[in-house]
Amino acid sequence: MAFWIASSPHHHQQSETSALMRLVIYATIPGVLAQWYFFGWGNLIHIALAVVTALVAEFTVLSLRHKKISTQLFDGSAILTAVLIGISLPALAPWWITVTGSLFAIIVVKQLYGGLGHNPFNPAMAAYVMLLISFPVQMTLWQPPLSLLALDIHFVDTLSVIFSGYTPQGYSVEQIRTHIDGYTMATPLDTVKTNITMGLTVVESMQSATIGEHFGVGWEWMNAGFLLGGLYLLKRKAIHWTTPVSFLTSLFVCSFIAFVISPDSSASTMFHWFTGATMLGAFFILTDPVSGATSVKGRLIFGALAGLLVYLIRKFGGYPDAVAFAVLLCNMAAPLIDQYTRPRTYGHKL
Amino acid sequence: MDSVIERIQKGKFWQFHGGIHPPEQKFLTCNKPIAHMPIPTQLTIPIRQHIGQAGELVVNVGDTVLKGQALTRANSPMSLPVHAPTSGTITAIKAMTIPHPSGLSEPCIILTPDGEDLWQQRKICPDFQLLSKGQILEKIANAGIAGMGGAGFPTQVKAGTLAKIDYLIINAAECEPYITADDLLLQEHSPTVLDGINILDHLLAPKHILIAIEDNKAQAITALKTATAANSKVEICVIPTKYPSGGEKQLIKILTGQEVPSGVLPSSLGMVMQNVATCFAIADAVINDTPLIKRVVTVTGQALAKPQNFWALIGTPVGDLIERCQYQNQKYKHLIMGGPMMGFSLPHDQIPVVKTSNCILAPSEIEIASPFSSTSNNEVECIRCGQCADACPAQLLPQELQWSAKAKDHKQLESLNLFDCIECGACAYVCPSQIPLVHYYRVAKAEIRQQKLLDIKAEKAKVRFEARKQRLEREKIARAEKHRKAAEARKARMNAGTPAAKAEKSAVAAALARVKAKKAQTSDQQADAVAPEVSDSKKQVANAIARAKAKKLALKKQGQIDDLNTLQSNESQSSVTLSQAAPANSEQKAKVAAAIAKAKAKQQRQSLATTPEPESNATSTLAQNKPQVEVTNDKLAVNENEQSDAAQDNIDRQQKASITEEANTGTVRAANEDDNTRKAKVAAVVAKAKAKKLAEAKQACSSQDKDNLATKQHAQQPTAQQPQQQAEQTSDAAEKKARIAAAVAKAKAKKLAATTHKSQPLE
Known part of the structure; x- marks a missing residue:
């Protein structure tokens, strides 16, 4: 008779890493839907492209490393990375941007460092930063919200632009991005930043068409979608509350202080919360456990540092948005933060 | 201190860090009375069933023993005797597999019962107040009582502490899933348990007696309240159910808000904790002169048709117990001694019940599909999610411990306080990567202990070597000195100028010449022999x-x-x-x-x-x-x-x-x-x-x-x-x-x- 020998504990709550990853992927759905509604098919195409590329890259590296492909390929981590890359790229960026970014994220940032659990940097953000620095032109091809476009673009048009640079009718990306009044539209953050350098106040910038009624046409809803997904993750305890709360609080406090000091040159706190990649960063990127801090205290510091960096880069840096840079800088700091925020063990240092 | 009691009276407690809520599964056995196990055909009694040294054997193969007769004798403060659970013949004394995670063998006494169940002479003591503290402690020691909650610490050592005791804490938390042995004992034998508590009260004279019980044992709480109604010193603390609140350190934190410093016994904080089953055994030993020869064992799990609690004699094979509960054969027989969180797998079903065995768990395959067995290893890489650190009741960092354990970084493991891990299994229970964390810690702990032993050995060897070197050096110097003196004496003699001295001189010269000649010859020969x-x-x-x-x-x-x-x-x-x-x-x-x-x-x-x-x-x-x-x-x-x-x-x-x-x-x-x-x-x-x-x-x-x-x-x-x-x-x-x-x-x-x-x- 075979006796089953196992190490204690014999019980397990039956959770799995892959289930956790799947949950996070599902939680991006509201944000992605908002993005699709306001900005069209671009990002969905990029997401699909990124997922395929990431899976191929992951498969290749895993087989080279003689790993168990069946379990590791579909553990959801590569797919999640790909989804995040697809979401964060400009909708009209050419196809090879996505492919290059996904390959870089999976092969270099993740697998070359040892695969899941060993990467010091968030693969999606590292890939984004690499693309932004290497291909600045393609990486700023932000598509204005559909409602502001002079042309009607549909799925086929977007697909064609991504793969050939032109719509079937022959319009170029630049033409698509042009407002009815003849100027190229930028993102809300970009608009504010440019206007301040041109001597306009923030209040004047808020009159801009891309900003619309609140903080940016489309962008505000996209951020609200990611906030919703994030709250769902919090409810399901898939992510710890500390990082997003401390990040958002930190960003709020920084922007509030600046707003109090100089309201003319500083955007409002809610503008910072609901434009750019703030909510995506708070709930989906900074909460990446692998590249983040582990203890509660450490996560609070990690999130606060990220908030501060996002604000500083948005305000004083050369790039309009800063989440990717802030995340990478915080990833670098995470081991140090962990080192100094170890909890007091029971019965020690009373 | 009053505030502690006030808080408890208000039903407010402190919280320990972490903890989990695994499915309790106590319903399987908690409503069925404790059944009596018939005397098995053979009893296997390990001579060491507690933490400490084994006693000295006082019986031989072939001896006939009476029920309650001592089989070994304690010969040091940390050793305890074992007793014959029934009358019969000693048929063998040999090494058998003991109930221990290692599955190692240790000397066991094999007793074949004669079925008479004849007691040895007993002296009933109706009033323990008449006995001196020393006499009571001696009775407890002679009864072979060890902590019955799981650790098996000799009870007389704990009860004989000289420290001033503020709180005597009776642990009835029984936080581990499935186990209902203490629950049933309280339901049926609260008065005897209280007798035991009174004896401990007499011995330790604490200011307060706290009985801690989890709020999922309503019947036991009622029974306890009835039994202790007259005793104002006793506080019944109904604590929230959470695993591992029954851990000594965790329970002290819950009740008093204090933490036991690492590496220190709770008695230094003026606290002593005893398990309810131990209290029952104390009462039995002191009042009825009955040594520890039986205990309540929960036999449970969904592979059993009739799970139940039993009064089982020490030495009863586990196989008899599960047979009695109508074990339904599984493809993989999985028997766990202890609960699902801290118990250990048994290598076969002839392992005996010992003083510390509170539960035999026979789960069905779907009930507990342990991810940590050799056949189903779903371990994936740690993603540093930190859920383990949130669950750890000792507030350790299980994920960092795991990396260091894999890297065999012993220094880092010790700086992360590996030895404060109580191996409760909460971290591994929550780990989404299904890493057998506790297993890694156990291995690392064993390696560190081994290394320390080796270090001590090496240090001793070094000291010995140094001493030897010095001794040889001394002897060499002494020898040289002796030779020098002898040579001087000889020289003096030869230079004396007498004819005898001259003869001696020439003899020496001749000898030297001979030696030289010989040397030359041998070197020639060596040159001849090429290889x-x-x-x-x-x-x-x-x-x-x-x-x-x-x-x-x-x-x-x-x-x-x-x-x-x-x-x-x-x-x-x-x-x-x-x-x-x-x-x-x-x-x-x-x-x-x-x-x-x-x-x-x-x-x-x-x-x-x-x-x-x-x-x-x-x-x-x-x-x-x-x-x-x-x-x-x-x-x-x-x-x-x-x-x-x-x-x-x-x-x-x-x-x-x-x-x-x-x-x-x-x-x-x-x-x-x-x-x-x-x-x-x-x-x-x-x-x-x-x-x-x-x-x-x-x-x-x-x-x-x-x-x-x-x-x-x-x-x-x-x-x-x-x-x-x-x-x-x-x-x-x-x-x-x-x-x-x-x-x-x-x-x-x-x-x-x-x-x-x-x-x-x-x-």
Whole structure:
């Protein structure tokens, strides 16, 4: 008779890493839907492209490393990375941007460092930063919200632009991005930043068409979608509350202080919360456990540092948005933060 | 301190960090009364069932014992006796598998019950207040009571603490899923438990007695409240259900808000904790003079048709218990002693129940599909999610401990306080990567302990070595001093100028001269011997030859053919012993033999026409190496041998010396593993040569020997064939070597021819 020998504990709550990853992927759905509604098919195409590329890259590296492909390929981590890359790229960026970014994220940032659990940097953000620095032109091809476009673009048009640079009718990306009044539209953050350098106040910038009624046409809803997904993750305890709360609080406090000091040159706190990649960063990127801090205290510091960096880069840096840079800088700091925020063990240092 | 009691009275408690809520599964057994197990057919009583040393055996195999009779005697403060759970005969005392995670064996007493269940003489003590504290402690110690919650710490040590005790905490939390042994004990025997608590109260005189029980045991709480209603000193603390609130340190935190400093006993904080089952055992021991021979065991799990609590005798095999509960066979039998969180798998079902066994869990396959067994390993990489750190009741960082444990970074493990891990399993329970964290910690802890032991050993050895070095140094100095003094005395004596002194001086000078001369001689000799190895092997070969010759001579003198067989066996024996004595040499010898054989064959052919003498010589030489051939030879050349022997001896030695030298130079050297194949090949060559020779011999010899020869040849055939077959089987490399050997042999043969020409005239 075979006796089953196992190490204690014999019980397990039956959770799995892959289930956790799947949950996070599902939680991006509201944000992605908002993005699709306001900005069209671009990002969905990029997401699909990124997922395929990431899976191929992951498969290749895993087989080279003689790993168990069946379990590791579909553990959801590569797919999640790909989804995040697809979401964060400009909708009209050419196809090879996505492919290059996904390959870089999976092969270099993740697998070359040892695969899941060993990467010091968030693969999606590292890939984004690499693309932004290497291909600045393609990486700023932000598509204005559909409602502001002079042309009607549909799925086929977007697909064609991504793969050939032109719509079937022959319009170029630049033409698509042009407002009815003849100027190229930028993102809300970009608009504010440019206007301040041109001597306009923030209040004047808020009159801009891309900003619309609140903080940016489309962008505000996209951020609200990611906030919703994030709250769902919090409810399901898939992510710890500390990082997003401390990040958002930190960003709020920084922007509030600046707003109090100089309201003319500083955007409002809610503008910072609901434009750019703030909510995506708070709930989906900074909460990446692998590249983040582990203890509660450490996560609070990690999130606060990220908030501060996002604000500083948005305000004083050369790039309009800063989440990717802030995340990478915080990833670098995470081991140090962990080192100094170890909890007091029971019965020690009373 | 009052505030602590006030808080407790208000039902407010502190919280320990972390903790989990696994499915409780207590409903399986918590509503069924404790059943009595019939006396099993055999009891296995490990002589050590607690933390500490085993007692000294006081019974022998074949002894008849009464129920409650001591089987061992405590001989140190940390050792406890074990007792006969029923009357019967000691049938064996041997090492058996003990209930321990290691599955190791330890000495156990095998008791075959006689079914009478006869008690030994007992003294009932109706009022323990009449006994002194020392007497009570002695009774507890003699009853062999150890903490029954799981750790098995000797109770009299805890109860005999000299520290001033503020809180006596009775642990009835029973936080681990499935287990209801304490719950049922309280439901049915609260008054006895309270007696035990009163005895402890008498011993320790605490300010408060706190009974901690989780809020999922409503019936036990009611029973306790009824039993303690009259006692104002006792507070019943109904704590929220959370695993592992029953851990000593965690419970102290919950009740008093204090933390037990690492590496310190709770008594230093003025607290003593006892398990309810231990209290029951104390009452039984002090009042009824009953040693610890039975306990309540929860036998549960969905593989059992009738899970239940039992009063089981210590030593009852687990198999009997699960049989009683109608175990339904599973493909993989999984038996766990203890709960699902901290219990351990049993290697078979004949493991006995011991003092610390509170639960036998027999889960069905779907019920507890442990991810941490050898067959289902779903472990993936840690993603640092930190859920383990959130669940850890000791507030450790399980994920960092895990990395360091995998990296065997012992220093870092200790700085992360690995030894504060209570192995509760909460971290592994929540881990989404299904990493068997506790297993890693256990291995790391064992490695560190082992390393520390080795370090201590090494340190001791170092001290010993240093001491020895110093002692030797001292002795050397002392010796030098002694010699110096003696020399001085001698000098003084010699320089005294007396004739005796002069004579002594000249004697010394002569001795010195002798020594010098000797030295010079030896250095000359050393220069002569180029390679000591060579001379050594030569000597051995020569010895072998000499021996063979001596034997042959003896044979000749006797002139008896009947003795041939005995001789053969003798010879082969001697060659065996020789080859055993010098394994390296046997190889060379074999080669030598082969070479000789070939050479002889050539020589034979040359000389056949002229005279039969050399031929017989050659064969006889061969015979010295190969007894089988010798038989033939001796018959052929009995007459000639005597004359040719001396000359042949010379030739032989020369040949062998040269051959051995050549072999030593390493042309055909091979590793020892090749020895066998090479020998086989050599044998084959020899055999071939023999065959050839035989054929020739047949022609040359007169027909009188024909019959004899034929039979001998027949006898040789198998020996010749076998090595040939073996040789054919050898690889290309072996063939190459064989060719080289052949070449060498040819060269030898040429040389041999030359030397024979030279030496022949000597004849």
